[in-house]
Amino acid sequence: MPRYLVEAELESPVVLRRERQSQRSEGIDYVPGTQVRGAFARIYLWRKGEADTAFQRIFGEGGQCRFGPLDPGNEYFPKTAYSCKRVPGFATEGEEKSGGHGVVDLLPVIVRWSLTGQPPAPVRCQVCDHDLKPLSGSYFRQADGTCRDLRHRWRRLAMAHVGIERISGTAAESIFFHLPAMEPNPESPEGSATTALYGWIDTEPEIIELLQDLLREEGGILRIGHARTRGYGRVRLRIHKEMQEESPDWEEWNRKFGEFLGGLLDPQRDFLFTLEFPCGAILVDDLLRYTVDPSWMVPWLPRLGLQSPARSPRQISRVEFASGEILSVAAVTQHERVRGWNFAHGLPRADEWTVCRGAVYVYLYRGDNHGREQLKEQLRTLERTGVGIRRGEGFGAVVINNPFHLQFGVPAVSEPEILP
Ligand SMILES: [Zn+2]
Structure with missing residues (x-):
């Protein structure tokens, strides 16, 4: 599916909570894909009146549309x-x-x-x-490849509110609460042009046209997050033209990353690759238990095995692939809980455990060229389809061989050495 980049300007602060109970809820610093998809689904139902077949195509589980989160950075x-x-x-x-x-x-x-x-x-x-x-x-990340922090551009707010009496419509006695919100920092040194939120939608061109039409009918505004009736979460959204991605050179990545390791690997025989989830992922094993191990959903990958630093290299978990093998080298990952609200049922949704955003898994293929080409084909498929469940909400989007590691990697040895 082609990728369309999305840019959003906040017209009022967005209220987002990690927990359902407002008294002990901490704000979060991005708009989850779940909220973006939900906002589009609401205007769809409002405009068309029913969940028809096109609705199922766009918003159904296993549908043809994936909504990424909106982040303060790209x-x-x-x-x-x-x-x-x-x-x-x-x-x-x-x-x-x-x-x-x-x-x-x-x-x-x-x-x-x-x-x-x-x-x-x-x-x-x-x-x-x-x-x-x-x-x-x-x-x-700017067009010239240089990177910038966002620390001063956004700020978190605690907005204080009183409860509203349901019958009289006036302030209710002894109900006071605060809402965690995020908004552009007015004291930011940069201009207002940098206070956009960035996201993406993966889908077919005709679905993008449909979403564009819906947005136009709403004057370009989506309402996102909690407390929308109190005026929060007005977001002006723009969907850009289809993104033209050039295919990355994974051989070059493998060779350059190998240099950081100081001659430890042979670039002819060894092909090191990383698998990352920049938007998090929801992975389950064969008994539908949550796991951080991608191999439960990608059967040709080896299990993570023992990830303790005390493990000896001989204990690295591996699996046969083509005429060679794939080793599970390292994983930097953790579980995070997501909570949600099911609008269709009007009930809290069961908690789910996601693999955290930014999780990194490293594998090493060792074998001949034929297997190597086969592996690259599998990796391209993973990048295209993503991994895990709830992919329509941006979970499980995959990045292979992130260029970040080449740009900022620290050499693992100060001078090259050849191991026996
Ligand atoms: Zn320092």
Whole structure:
């Protein structure tokens, strides 16, 4: 399915909660794909009056449309991204004040540790020698490939409200609550042009036209999130033209990443690849239990196996593939709970456990060229279809060999060495 990029401007703050109970709910810093899809489904039903076959095609489970989340940036940090604990953020040239001490990607260090069993020397900030801490959330990648933080562009608010008496329509006694909201930071140093939210829709051209028509009828406005009757969540949405993606060079990625590992792998025989879920994923095993292991849903991948640093390289889990084998090298992942509300039933939805956004899995193929080409075909299919359940809400979108690891990777050894 072609991908269409989506850009949104907030006309009022958006209220989003992790938990259903408003008293103990923490805000989140992006609009989940579930909310984007729900907003489109509401205007569809409002305009057309019924859930016809076209509705099922767009919004049904296993339908032909996938709605990604709306993020303050156009890229999401992988779980292997770190920055200085004291002055985090991308190093920017020239602007000493706004820049951080730089971003590093520890994936090469983790991969080498896993393959050799030798614990790495700790990596510290290159500028001030302090500890590193993990980065999460989204960032902005510009057309020239340089990256920017979003720390000062958005702010979270706690909006205080009183409850409304259902019968009289006036303020109700002793009901007071707050709503976590997000909005562009008015004190942001940059202009307002940078306060957009970025997302995507994967679907066929005729469905995009249908969604465009719906948006036009609504004056370009979607209503997203909680407390919409209180005026929150007015979002002006634009769907861009179909994205032209050039096919990435995975051989080049494999060769360059191999250089970070210091001659540990033979690029002729070894093909290292990463599988990432920038929007999270919902994976289940054969008994429908939640899992963080993609191999339950992608049968040709090896199980994660033991991921403890104390594991010896001999214990790496592997599976035969074509005439060679695939090894499960490393995984940086965790579970997160999503809660939801089923509007059709008017009941809370059962909690689900997702693989967190930015989860990174590393595998190594070892074998001949024929198997290697077969593997690349499988990887292209994964990128096209995604993995897991609730893919219509953006879960399970797959990125193979994220260029982030080449741009920010720290060499796992200071000088090249050849292992026996
Ligand atoms: Zn530092």
